[in-house]
Amino acid sequence: MRRSRGLSAALALSLAGAGTGLGLVLTPEAAAITPPVAFTADELPTWQPNGVVFAMEQANGTVFAGGTFSAVRPPDAVGGAEQEAVNFVALDAATGNPTACKLAFTVGDGTATVRALAVSKDKKTLYAGGYFGAVNGTPVSSLAAIDIETCTPKAGFHPGVPATVRALDVTDDTLYVAGDFGTVEGQTRERFAAVDAASGALKPWTANADEPGRAVKVSNDGKNVLLGGDFFTVNGTNTHALAVVSATTGAVAKTYSTIPSNSVVKHISADATGYYTANEGSGGGVFDGRMGLNTDFSEKWRDRCLGATQYVLPYDGVLYSSSHAHDCSSELEFPDGKRNFFLAQPTDHTGTAPAPVDGFVRGPRKLGWHPTANDGVGEGIGPRVMSVAEKDGVKYLWAGGEFTLINGQSQQGLTRFASTGDVGAPTTPVASAAAVKPGEVQVRWRTSYDQDDSRLTYRIYRNGSATPIATVTADSLEFERPQASWNDTTVKAGQSYSYRVTATDAAGNTSALSANAPVTVPASVQAYPDRVRSDGANLYWRYDDTVSPYVADSSDGGNTGGIQVGAPALRQSPGAVTGTSTAMGFNGTSQQVYSDHRQSVGASFTVETWFKTNTTRGGKLIGFGNNTANSSSTFDKQLYMTNTGRLAFGVYNGTARTITTGLFETYNDNKWHHVVGTQGPGGMTLYVDGQNKGTNSATNSTPYAGFWHVGGDSLTSWPNRPTSNFFAGQIDETAVYPTALTQAQVKAHFDLAKAPADTVSKVTASEDTYVNQGAPGTVYGASSSLAVRGSSAYETYLRFTLPAAPAGQVLKAASLQFKTSTQSGAGTADTVSVVPVTGTWSGAATTFTTKPALGTTPLGSIAGVPDGSAVQNVELDTAAVSAVLGSSYSLGLTSTGTDPLWIWSSESTAADAAPQLVLTFGQK
Structure with missing residues (x-):
């Protein structure tokens, strides 16, 4: 609409890690962006006008932009003096800087504007249409031809067009013109006309329309011309907004009756497989989106998103469009809400097209390319035109219009995107973890968003490890970010774990780690959530989330x-x-x-x-x-x-x-x-x-x-x-x-809901220290790290104030949790045992010489700890710990080998640093 304000996507999962039972899936090196999208969404520095760009074309690595403006200035981040540019500017496609070509489009009365540009097939002539009376002082009448090499108007080309020209298309010998005019060279030519491409002489071709012409496109075979605009008749034949006429006579070859009366065609483009229209409407029941036509001009699909489409550009199998789409509910995509100014979708459906709905086949689904813009100045339309230019082997997608922001940064009227150089990282995943039965943790996260990648690779890290335990790939779009999840089946009952997730795009840009998602694995099945899952819930919100705005789905396999x-x-x-x-x-x-x-x-x-x-x-x-x-x-x-x-x-x-x-x-x-x-x-x-x-x-x-x-x-x-x-x-x-x-x-x-459930107590060490046989008189009670080794000996001591078992419950599981430090070689190849401390000790006074006695029967052990700072769990003897509940209890860590283990103490400020006991209580 001109000023309107007002699916469950399948996750492609590639799993790797111990919890899946599969071997590691290596993600292959990929292109910078997700195919078939050909451009990044990262804006490049570009000179910008002080008004609106209505028209754009390119030739030989130069981009031409026309509109209503008086000057161009450098990108805001660069700074510098502006240059005069009277409704036209030529820019280097690769640098975004103005070239030496300067043209001024002026008019004696009113406001001059350039509304349409077209380049001849031999790339030697630039045609310009709009409302103007002179180019660099050379008299013309709203239509001009420019010699590209010399950047000068062709004085002999000056057909008289008394009103605004809005669209152009050119063949080897004919320039087709659309606009508001009723005559050309004094002869009746209502809204559409054809002139000789070299001389500007009016041709007999006639396609008179009753309302303005806004788009014109010669068919691929050159035999017909597609017309677009506001009209309801062409040459007296009923056809609204779109028509196909003979390229030689203008006789009507095909009419259209399914575009609503309150909608118009703003632009028409073509590729080898067909034609595409950009549509705009006012009021209710409008057609505001895009239409794809077959080579025989029959309709193949209609994208009925609302939000005034201004331009369509097919390129390498993708249809890029500029609009302010705000409601794609009819396409089963985003509902009415924020405006989306740039869209990309395949030019055609892959495989069998969906069945018609309300008589129309839906458009191909949107792709993961989503630069942002704003309404901007003028009519508040946002982007209006686009063009692809190539220079030095790099392709650039240029866009012009009314916007004043691109990707949240100040940029007026012009911007560009490249086929290489993706530098934008995905958003950080929002992760959580839950367990409803022994032996399994569900790690889940809201899929991230990347402006130019719809398929992202997620890596799941457990307990602070630098090595991912699993890798998952999943699809997401800006407006559709379903949950992804992975089940860790290597966990043990009664032990605590934490998980973090990153997202990486195809270019290797990686998000920050998500916040820690902690979970304690229950020692017995949690009756209520397990029953909800087993009864087949495909959405299950438990509201245990710790951060906004994401709510996790705890269903079994739900997303x-x-x-x-x-x-x-x-x-x-x-x-x-x-x-x-x-x-x-x-x-x-x-x-x-x-x-x-x-x-x-x-x-x-x-x-x-x-x-x-x-x-x-x-x-x-x-x-x-x-x-x-x-x-x-x-x-x-x-x-x-x-x-x-x-x-x-x-x-x-x-x-x-x-x-x-x-x-x-x-x-x-x-x-x-x-x-x-x-x-x-x-x-x-x-x-x-x-x-x-x-x-x-x-x-x-x-x-x-x-x-x-x-x-x-x-x-x-x-x-x-x-x-x-x-x-x-x-x-x-x-x-x-x-x-x-x-x-x-x-x-x-x-x-x-009232069935008994396990309760978990996490008890942090109230005091800790270690002793060193090599420094027998040294006290380490204030150290931020602790050590364990057999020879020469390091021994670690931990004191805990244990709670009593809750009424009616007993201890069902106990584990000691500690975190290896960040120093090199902090892990150990040796077995570390947890034993009771039988003597007295204090962190402030204990040395190797005064160390307490240790019990001989281990409460638990861990057979080797890998290098790298990570949380480790040691399962403890439940009966032995049960016997000392409600008391102050000390544990010692010992080993018999020569490879030391270094862990954080309770004095450390590292995350998850302090040693703690995890105690799970449940019904007898």
């Missing part, structure tokens, strides 16, 4: 993470389920979580969540809608609360079908409640706290692609609509299933 809106309160405790799981708090006015990629919901499904509230304004607990952060216009499959605290479950299948709890069955009592809605072949059912609260016979709902919302989204026109669309209170353990759960399954979930 539907969530994005927080409005900063809901994290880690609200206690949660709905026994154990350490936490809830999320919502303010009832603006906060929600939405799923991070578009998907569809089948005829059978279940929505489930826990909530606690005392609100009297109601709100949506969970539902499905067609937008993300903005309110959805289509929405159902929802659980919501009325103002009085009643619960409703509803779908839409032509009418709203709802089930509501009884008049006096209210649940805004500030207690945790479990609510489930199911739909399947047997109809709909609403369950609350494990009990069936009502059914109906509705077995279907309106199919559409959308996003899950928790905590808020539109409820307009729904029965018993509450005051607020947003829920005020706490929400926990949200799950979605692709089946209708049975009443027995629902009741089991409700009951298991």
Whole structure:
């Protein structure tokens, strides 16, 4: 639209590491950018005008830009004096600097502008159209020919065009012209005309249109001309916005009737496989996107994204476009929201094209190329034109328009991108880790975003190691960043681990490490989450996340993470389920979580969540809608609360079908409640706290692609609509299933929420030191590192204040955790044993001479520790540790070899440095 403001992507997983049972997958060296994209998204320094660029062409390594401006200036980062440039500038494609070619396009009355440029096939002549009366003082009439070698206007070429010229295309002997004019050389030529390419003499070719012409393109075989614009008739024949006419006579060869009346064609381009149009509209029901045509001019696909497409440029199988696309819902891509000014997509579908929707085949899916811009000056359109130029073996994609920012940096009117030199790293992954049963940790992260790479390589590092334990590749786009995950199956019950993840693009640019994602592996199965996973949840948000804005999906194999809106309160405790799981708090006015990629919901499904509230304004607990952060216009499959605290479950299948709890069955009592809605072949059912609260016979709902919302989204026109669309209170353990759960399954979930769960205590050493046989009188109690060696001996001592077992629980697992230091050779090839300390000691006084006695029976051991700073775990004898719970207890670290182990002490400031005991308690 001219001024409009208003899928589950498959993860390609390549796994490597001990936890997968596969050998290491080596990622091959790749091109700088993800094929078939040919350019990076990194902007290059480019001189910039003080106005708008409307037209662009290139020849022999020089880029020509025309528009409405009076000067050009260096890139902001470079500085320097501006140069006069009157509506035209020629620039070196490789440097972005102005060339010696200077042309001034002027007019005696009004504002001169250059609106169209075209270069002859022999690259010797530049044609310019627009609204102007002279070029460097040579009289012309809105159409001129420039000798490229001498940069001078051809005085003999001056056809009289009395109104603005908006588009040009040229063959060996003919220049085709489109614009606002009604005559040329005093003869009737309405909006389209043809002149001799050498002399400018008017040709008899006639294609009269009733409204302005904006685009003209000669067919690949030279036999026809494609016309684009605002028109509704050409030569008296009905055809709106697009037509094909004879290249020799102008006779209409093909008409079009499917472009809405409020939409126009702004540009037409071609490659060997067909033709492409850029489209713009005003008002509702517009066609604002791109159209692909076959070589016979029939439509092959239509991309109906909203947001005024200005230009289309096919290059090496990719269609680059300039627009301000803000809503690609019709393409099952990003919903209405932010503007996207540059897009790239294949010129055609790979394999079989999708089935038509509303009579149109969707456009090819967007590719991972996404420079950013802004609306800018003038009409606030953003980028308007593009061109590819090559120099010294490097190809450059140039863009011009109204923008004043590129990739967040000040840059007006002109920018360029190269085919080499990708320097932008992906965003840092947001990672978390969780374990619901012994022997397995799920490491998951929101896929990163890279402006010119859609497939990224992720490396997972465990316990601070510099060597990745696994490598995963996954696809993501700026608007679609599904969760990726990897299961570590080499972990041990009762031990703690931490994970960090990096993202690397094909050029080798690597993000920072994610924040540490810690996890303790349970000693027994956690009943509630294990049952949710085994019952088939394909979305499971537990709300244990520690950072915004990502919500992890804990389902088994799911990839539907969530994005927080409005900063809901994290880690609200206690949660709905026994154990350490936490809830999320919502303010009832603006906060929600939405799923991070578009998907569809089948005829059978279940929505489930826990909530606690005392609100009297109601709100949506969970539902499905067609937008993300903005309110959805289509929405159902929802659980919501009325103002009085009643619960409703509803779908839409032509009418709203709802089930509501009884008049006096209210649940805004500030207690945790479990609510489930199911739909399947047997109809709909609403369950609350494990009990069936009502059914109906509705077995279907309106199919559409959308996003899950928790905590808020539109409820307009729904029965018993509450005051607020947003829920005020706490929400926990949200799950979605692709089946209708049975009443027995629902009741089991409700009951298991209160099942006993393991608890974990992490006890940091309260005192530590080591002794050195080589320095028998030296005290090391203040040292930031500790050492262990058999000969000559180093021994380490650690003191812990152990808690008593919680009431009704016993110790089920115990481990000692320490971290090797960063010094060279900190690891050891020897076996290190953990033994009880039987004598007394203090960090302030103990030396090798005064060291305490050690027990002879090891509590645990570790057979070799690799070099490199990393966290290590030593499993300890549970019975021995159980016997000393509730006391101050000391452990010693010894070995019998000659290779020393160096670890951090509690005095160190390194991350995860202090030695600690990890104690897991559970039911007897």
